[in-house]
Amino acid sequence: MALPGDRCVGTVRESNRSESSAAARRYQPLAFWLWRCGMRRAAELTARCFARRACGAAIVAGVALVAGAAAHPVVGGDWPEFRGTTGQGLADGCNPPAIWDLEKNVRWKAPIAGQGWSSPIVRGDRIFLTTAVPADGDPPTRQSLRVVCLDLATGATRWDKEIFSKTIGPDVKLHKKNSHASPTPIADEQHLFVHFGPDGTACLDFDGKVIWANDRLRYNPQHGAGGSPIFSGPRLVFHADGVEEPFIAALHRDSGAVAWKTVRPETQSPRFSFCTPLEIEAEGRRQIVSPASHVVVSYDPATGEELWRVTYPNKWSVVPRPVYSHGLVFVCTGYDGPAELLAIRPTGSGDVTGTHVAWKTDDNVPHNPSPLVVGDEIYCMADNGIASCRDAATGTLHWRQRIGGNFSASPVHAAGRIYVISETGVATVFAAGREWKELGSCDFGAAALASPAFVDNAVLVRTEGHLWRIE
DSSP, X not given: OBOTXXXXXXXXXXXXXXXXXXXXHHHHHHHHHHHHTTOHHHHHHHHHHXXXXXXXXXXXXXXXXXXXXXXXXXXXTOBOSTTTTTTSSBOTTOOOOSSOOTTTSEXXXXXXXXXXXXXXXXXXXXXXXXXXXXXXXXTTSEEEEEEEEEETTTOOEEEEEEEEEEEOOTTOOOOTTOOSSOSOOEEOXXXXXXXXXXXXXXXXXXXXXXXXXXXXXXXXXXXXXXXXXXXXXXXXXXXXXXXXXXXXXEEETTTOOEEEEEEOOOOOSOOOOOOOOXXXXXXXXXXXXXXXXXXXXXXXXXXXXXEEEEEOTTOBSOOOXXXXXXXXXXXXXXXXXXXXXXXXXXXXXXXXXXXXXXXXXXXXXXXXXXXXXXXXXXXXXXXXXXXEEEETTTOOXXXXXXXXXXXXXXXXXXXXXXXXXXXXXXXXXXXXXXXXXXXXXXXXXXXXXXXXXXXXXXXXXXXXXXXXXXX
16 A cells, blocks of 8 residues: 655654645646756756645746756766666667777776675766675674765776665575675766665765665565665655565655655565666656566556556566566566566556566566667577567567576667676677677676666776776
């Protein structure tokens, strides 16, 4: 059930705002238009004012911020969240090298303390990533959960700050492929948002000053946190799919207070998952597509109310982020047995399992890497090293190819090429298209489970202990 007025009992104040008023609903299109045009701060102010029924003030504020938006432009070369600007692994406008030579193409290689498999993100001339540094003893009794800011041009550390501290005890479980800093940060034009699952979520400015922190949305993630947060208008949304009572939550971005919290549908065990949601618009309806164990649910972004669901019983520990193209949402399921890829029409209401699944397959579907749609094709990089290409509209297989190795990082498309990197740090580049054509490969010689970031003609690759800039 949704709890729009849920109290945030952590280190942030209780929210007294409501976005379900008639005024807020009537004027949401203006906020959405501002948001889609890149005027995010204007959209936030507009939505907030309308929620308080200050409609006239909201219009004035929105128009004024449109006029002054050049002060905080959305930089085309930014990579502001997990899987880039669209959240779907598309590096439009980037032209990185097709063949990587570690003697010629490395601009810099920066050491990163601790361990973390969050992906790097980029805003302007800054790179942000999270890490967990063991502290207080050997073996360590706690993990320092930190944010690191690096200079994009040089790789030099601008600042390095502890945000939360995690006590390590016998009850703390962590999968061998996970870390205490796996969720990827997200940033708008002025603020950085970092998420460490049940250990806390925080907002910082670009100089490292903490604006707010909320460490009270606790749950047992079973193997450590994995899913990353997303923006939804003035809200920050993330999954909290733990062992018991999994839920999805939205925080107000300006305060960290809970905007809404929706408990997942009742399903069989196990119930834990590690997915990142995707917000889309289909036939004029905005929605958050949110895969969980045994079921994928679409939610209303403003209220957290369920719109539709598709069930896939006995599929749990779901990781890949959905993608949306050709009027279809592509969702990968999880364990046990082979995962399935479902192509779902996101236009129904209620349980649409039997009516809105356009096609599906369980052939070489990944458990960890997210799928990728380029043009009319959908690409999957299976965990066992088999890449495949299908027709996005029908699911017809064009090719499959064994690359070799095991994979967790998600593929990225740039300049007609698809980039993948294995868990042992071997990067492979192949051509996007209906015929397999490998273009090159490169061995970083270190573990790599984080998805790369792309900025202009450069690629940022996180390996164990280092961040590389390749161009």
